[in-house]
Amino acid sequence: MIDYIKGQIIELTPTELILECGGIGYSILISLQTYEALQLKTQAVAYIHHYIREDEELFYGFATKDERELFRLLIGVSGIGVASARMMLSSLTSEEIRQAILSENISKIKSVKGIGLKSAQRLVLELKDKIVKGAGSDTSSIFKTDTNALVDEATTALVMLGFSKANINKVMPAILKENPNAKVEDLIKAALKKL
Numbered sequence: 001m002i003d004y005i006k007g008q009i010i011e012l013t014p015t016e017l018i019l020e021c022g023g024i025g026y027s028i029l030i031s032l033q034t035y036e037a038l039q040l041k042t043q044a045v046a047y048i049h050h051y052i053r054e055d056e057e058l059f060y061g062f063a064t065k066d067e068r069e070l071f072r073l074l075i076g077v078s079g080i081g082v083a084s085a086r087m088m089l090s091s092l093t094s095e096e097i098r099q100a101i102l103s104e105n106i107s108k109i110k111s112v113k114g115i116g117l118k119s120a121q122r123l124v125l126e127l128k129d130k131i132v133k134g135a136g137s138d139t140s141s142i143f144k145t146d147t148n149a150l151v152d153e154a155t156t157a158l159v160m161l162g163f164s165k166a167n168i169n170k171v172m173p174a175i176l177k178e179n180p181n182a183k184v185e186d187l188i189k190a191a192l193k194k195l
Contacts, residue, residue, distance in 0.1 A: 005061070006045045012038060014090075017061055019046055028061035031071075031089035037063035051082055060086065070094045077126045079119050088112050101127050132164050151176070154187035163195050171195060 005028070007021030014035045017028045028046050030038075038044050046061030047068045060082060062068040067089060074085035074097075088097055091112045100108040101124055109120035151172060158168050171194040175187055182190070 002048045002050055002059075004045050004047045005059075007043070009038065009042055009044050017044070017046060019044060019061075026059060028059045029086065030061050030063075031067070031086050032091075033067055033089055033093060034061060034063040049082075058082075067094050070097060073127060073130060074123070077119075077123055079122055080115075084112075084114050084119070087114055098131050101131055104128070132166055150182070150184050150187060153184050154191065157184075157188055158191055158195070161192075163191075167195055 005019050005021050005026050007019045007026075009017065010020050010025055011018035012035065014032055015029065017030050017034070017038065019026045019028055026046075028048070030046075034046075044063070046059075046063070047065050049060040049062070049068055049071060051058045051060055060068075060071065062071065071085050071089060074080050074088060075082055088109075092100070092108070096108070099105070104124050106117070106120045106124065109115055109123055110117060115123075155165065155168050155172070159165055168191060171191055172187070175182065175190040175194070179186060179190070
């Protein structure tokens with residue numbers, strides 16, 4: 001399975017990226033979010049979702065793991081295909097999609113071309129709980145320091161105490177900013193006060 005392709009941008013349009021890696025040009029379908037993120041670059045990393053059906057094989061590429069995780073969550077909903085998920089990620093930002101689902105904003109979801117009332121309701125019904133629990137987002141990029149192991153350990157402990165991963169991820173950066181040298185127990189105590 002291909003996780004990502006890193007290489008030189010040969011061609012970039014709002015819907016497609018041609019990335020050369022090792023002398024091979026990969027045609028990768030992208031969203032507008034990814035297009036905007038890569039616009040001024042000559043080199044890129046595209047996080048890949050490999051889509052295979054009996055009659056076609058496609059690469060969908062994303063500038064961030066976060067966007068790819070949300071894409072995978074969206075296509076897991078019955079009635080939402082890869083084209084609809086890509087259209088959603090082109091029409092709204094990842095955060096706008098999550099917020100629309102969490103707040104059950106059906107009209108915002110329906111504003112995306114190709115998404116009708118039933119599909120919008122199904123998205124909210126099937127994804128709201130998953131998004132509250134932190135699914136569809138990549139949290140590894142939030143903490144790019146040596147405290148990764150401590151944060152992971154504290155997060156695991158807090159989840160076992162019944163807190164949602166999404167809420168923990170909201171308070172953890174502030175805690176680390178206040179006390180960058182915190183130990184696991186300090187992180188947990190501080191998080192308990194904020195959650």
